[in-house]
Structures are given as C-alpha cells and as structure tokens.
Amino acid sequence: MSQTPPLSFRAATPEDIPATLALVRSAYRGEYSRMGWTTEADLVADERIDEAGMLVKITHPSSTILLAHDGAGDLAGCCELVKKDDNLGYFGLFAVDPTRQAGGIGRSILAQAEAHASGVWGVRRLEMWVIWTRQELISWYVRRGYVKTERTEPFPYTDLINGMALRDDLHFAVLEKDL
Numbered sequence: 077m078s079q080t081p082p083l084s085f086r087a088a089t090p091e092d093i094p095a096t097l098a099l100v101r102s103a104y105r106g107e108y109s110r111m112g113w114t115t116e117a118d119l120v121a122d123e124r125i126d127e128a129g130m131l132v133k134i135t136h137p138s139s140t141i142l143l144a145h146d147g148a149g150d151l152a153g154c155c156e157l158v159k160k161d162d163n164l165g166y167f168g169l170f171a172v173d174p175t176r177q178a179g180g181i182g183r184s185i186l187a188q189a190e191a192h193a194s195g196v197w198g199v200r201r202l203e204m205w206v207i208w209t210r211q212e213l214i215s216w217y218v219r220r221g222y223v224k225t226e227r228t229e230p231f232p233y234t235d236l237i238n239g240m241a242l243r244d245d246l247h248f249a250v251l252e253k254d255l
C-alpha cells in the first residue's frame with residue numbers, strides 16, 4: 077500500500093456539486109468503478125444520486141458532505157454525515173477516486189467523519205447501510221470497529237437515478253459503531 081497523501085477536509089458547498097457528483101458516480105457503479113477494489117457495478121446500473129439530491133444533503137441543517145482534497149487541490153474522496161438524533165449519526169455516500177483507492181484515503185475520511193460526528197455533533201454512535209452482498213466492504217468496516225447488526229433496510233428499487241437494479245434480492249445490512 078502506498079503512503080496516504082496529506083488530505084484537507086471541508087464541507088461541500090453547492091459549487092462543489094459537479095465535481096462531487098462525478099466522483100460519486102465514478103466510484104459506485106459503472107465500468108470506471110471497476111478500477112477500484114470494491115464496487116456496485118454488478119448490482120446496480122444507475123447514477124447513484126442526482127444534483128437535486130446532493131443539494132439537499134449539502135444544505136440541510138442536519139447533514140453535511142465532507143470533501144477530502146489532496147495537496148494539489150484535487151478531490152480525492154468524500155462522504156456524507158447525517159445527524160439523525162442527539163446520539164446517532166449516519167455515514168454514507170462514501171467514495172474515493174477508483175484510481176486512488178487502497179492507499180489509505182478511505183480510512184482517513186472515515187476517521188475524519190467519526191471525529192466530526194462525535195466532536196462537532198456530540199453523537200455517540202454512527203451507523204451505515206451496506207448492500208448485504210458486499211462482504212469485502214463489510215469486512216473493511218468491521219476492521220474499523222463497526223459491528224454488523226441484525227437490522228436491515230429496504231433497497232430503494234423505485235428511487236434509482238437513471239437506471240435499474242441488476243438483482244432483485246438487494247437490501248441493506250446496518251452496521252454501527254460506538255464512538
């Protein structure tokens with residue numbers, strides 16, 4: 077594994093939407109995402125999120141999108157945080173440029189998100205939803221201290237963005253960690 081580049085973190089603003097959309101779409105699904113070590117390309121063929129959906133996440137008072145830029149000012153990764161209540165945060169929309177994965181950027185972003193959730197919001201627990209088939213990704217979260225709960229959440233088959241699911245047995249496993 078190469079050394080993790082120094083990253084600077086900040087909250088996204090509406091001006092960041094085009095670059096952030098491109099990053100998320102490239103990492104989650106589609107052929108380009110296969111350059112990374114984990115992808116949903118064989119599970120879903122859509123665009124993951126649209127401009128309006130991202131604007132809500134950026135502007136809603138209980139949510140933020142954290143961006144990680146490298147020393148050259150290039151967007152390397154992002155994640156979403158939602159304050160669900162005084163004790164619980166949600167982590168999602170987690171993406172690292174597929175050509176730059178497996179170098180520690182994801183680990184740095186997750187650590188930054190946890191620090192924000194506990195230090196800024198004061199929540200004591202963070203949860204995330206992962207498509208149940210993605211065992212390599214679930215193992216990655218378990219190595220970061222997350223526990224797979226018995227809870228599940230339905231897959232949004234009817235709310236996909238310009239595309240379709242490739243399987244009809246999808247749902248989310250809920251993972252959580254005490255911060």
Ligand SMILES: CC(C)(COP(=O)(O)OP(=O)(O)OC[C@H]1O[C@@H](n2cnc3c(N)ncnc32)[C@H](O)[C@@H]1OP(=O)(O)O)[C@@H](O)C(=O)NCCC(=O)NCCS
Nearest residue numbers: 103104113114170171172177178179180181182183212219
């Ligand atoms: C999940 C994601 C954000 C992680 O980012 P990243 O920069 O690759 O993360 P890191 O470099 O910190 O960690 C890479 C890990 O992958 C592991 N890895 C590398 N190649 C692997 C492979 N072929 N199979 C399984 N694990 C592998 C490494 O061992 C390392 O884990 P470790 O630190 O516990 O040893 C990134 O892969 C991504 O954008 N994926 C597509 C979008 C997505 O799935 N988001 C999460 C939805 S819940």
